Amino acid sequence: MNMGKQILLTLVLLTLITFSLSSLFHLQGKEDEAKSEALAPIPDPWITQTIPAGGSIFSVLANLDLPGTEIGMVSWRFGDFIDVTTIQPGDTLRVILNETGDKISKMMFVQEPTIRHLFEARGDSLAYTKEALPVQLRTRILDGTLVTTLDAALLALGLSPMDKQNINNGLEGDIDFQRDARKGDSFRVFIEERIFEGKPLPRAKILYVNYEGVRTGFHELFRYAQDDENSVLNGLYNKEGKSNNSSGVGYPLASIHVSSSFGKRLDPFTGRWANHQGVDYRAAYGTPVYAVAAGTVSSARYNGGYGKEVRIKHPSGMMTLYAHLQNFSVRAGQRVKRGQIIGRVGSTGRSTGAHLHFGLHSGGSFINPSQLRMVGAEKLNKKQMEEFELQKEMIRNQMQNKLSPQVAKS
Ligand SMILES: [Zn+2]
Numbered sequence: 001m002n003m004g005k006q007i008l009l010t011l012v013l014l015t016l017i018t019f020s021l022s023s024l025f026h027l028q029g030k031e032d033e034a035k036s037e038a039l040a041p042i043p044d045p046w047i048t049q050t051i052p053a054g055g056s057i058f059s060v061l062a063n064l065d066l067p068g069t070e071i072g073m074v075s076w077r078f079g080d081f082i083d084v085t086t087i088q089p090g091d092t093l094r095v096i097l098n099e100t101g102d103k104i105s106k107m108m109f110v111q112e113p114t115i116r117h118l119f120e121a122r123g124d125s126l127a128y129t130k131e132a133l134p135v136q137l138r139t140r141i142l143d144g145t146l147v148t149t150l151d152a153a154l155l156a157l158g159l160s161p162m163d164k165q166n167i168n169n170g171l172e173g174d175i176d177f178q179r180d181a182r183k184g185d186s187f188r189v190f191i192e193e194r195i196f197e198g199k200p201l202p203r204a205k206i207l208y209v210n211y212e213g214v215r216t217g218f219h220e221l222f223r224y225a226q227d228d229e230n231s232v233l234n235g236l237y238n239k240e241g242k243s244n245n246s247s248g249v250g251y252p253l254a255s256i257h258v259s260s261s262f263g264k265r266l267d268p269f270t271g272r273w274a275n276h277q278g279v280d281y282r283a284a285y286g287t288p289v290y291a292v293a294a295g296t297v298s299s300a301r302y303n304g305g306y307g308k309e310v311r312i313k314h315p316s317g318m319m320t321l322y323a324h325l326q327n328f329s330v331r332a333g334q335r336v337k338r339g340q341i342i343g344r345v346g347s348t349g350r351s352t353g354a355h356l357h358f359g360l361h362s363g364g365s366f367i368n369p370s371q372l373r374m375v376g377a378e379k380l381n382k383k384q385m386e387e388f389e390l391q392k393e394m395i396r397n398q399m400q401n402k403l404s405p406q407v408a409k410s
Contacts, residue, residue, distance in 0.1 A: 144156075
């Protein structure tokens with residue numbers, strides 16, 4: 001929306017400049033106009049849809065007059081390439097239909113104005129390429145003092161709600177804010193931003209956080225990251241490599257890419273709207289699947305559309321479901337620990353490719369698993385700690401350089 005305004009403004013300015021230049025130099029504007037009239041304008045073949053707040057890939061594609069199965073299948077494939085949880089309102093989806101108008105032949109998804117995802121239909125699948133405009137990386141130190149709440153202070157510094165939440169979750173394990181936070185407490189956040197056209201894009205990388213107060217004492221967190229940008233271990237840890245988040249619930253996979261969220265979607269088999277009773281994670285065949293929490297296996301069997309599935313009953317009363325497995329390595333009645341391998345990713349049952357369907361059953365129905373506060377690890381292991389020590393050192397050095405830049409000696 002801002003982009004649109006900017007483009008419009010630029011166009012207006014350009015028109016004004018052209019106009020004033022032509023009047024200055026008495027250019028033969030009329031003659032030029034007559035020539036260009038001979039060329040008929042080319043119609044834009046792209047149909048453009050903007051993702052509204054709360055919208056999904058399904059809802060925008062459903063605006064097109066296409067068979068439900070086509071929309072269902074294209075959306076399904078779309079999720080293989082794009083983690084659907086990264087879709088933001090304002091992102092645009094552009095589509096070109098085939099000659100008969102009943103199939104999508106090309107699709108372009110423009111994300112946070114710098115990334116273009118291009119899809120081309122090749123029979124039953126989509127060929128995918130990604131174009132990214134260059135962005136600059138910038139690190140920044142944000143210092144703040146508590147006036148009311150940490151939330152308010154972080155937002156006032158210009159951090160996005162998502163970044164704010166990450167910082168909060170990280171600190172909550174160490175600090176009881178309700179009891180111990182006081183006006184005048186101080187904090188520091190060190191972030192890495194991607195800058196495009198002079199402005200930061202959403203989702204900063206939080207490299208470091210500290211908090212100091214009379215009652216809270218001093219606490220600091222550092223970012224640990226693995227090479228795999230989707231690794232569930234990437235995040236904030238305290239100096240000892242503890243994640244500060246003891247929700248007791250882990251992730252069912254080591255690397256997370258959400259290909260389909262919980263809720264309404266068009267079924268690629270029936271072409272009708274249906275309620276998706278879980279979250280789908282993209283993963284390769286054979287990827288280990290972990291129990292997200294300790295419990296007892298209530299069933300491990302072949303179950304129609306879900307294919308090979310495992311269900312685990314947890315002491316809290318909730319039940320977790322892992323479906324479309326290639327195989328399972330547990331049996332009914334067996335007790336499992338959090339993080340224990342229960343099977344491997346497959347595509348059994350009603351599935352169009354390798355993925356894990358993860359369901360969370362509580363209070364008599366399946367509920368949205370994104371409500372679970374999942375954590376990659378309570379504590380980094382020995383090998384991860386070695387990497388973490390190096391990364392901590394680098395972050396400290398980067399911050400030091402920001403605080404007292406080395407002046408080149410002449
Ligand atoms: Zn599913």
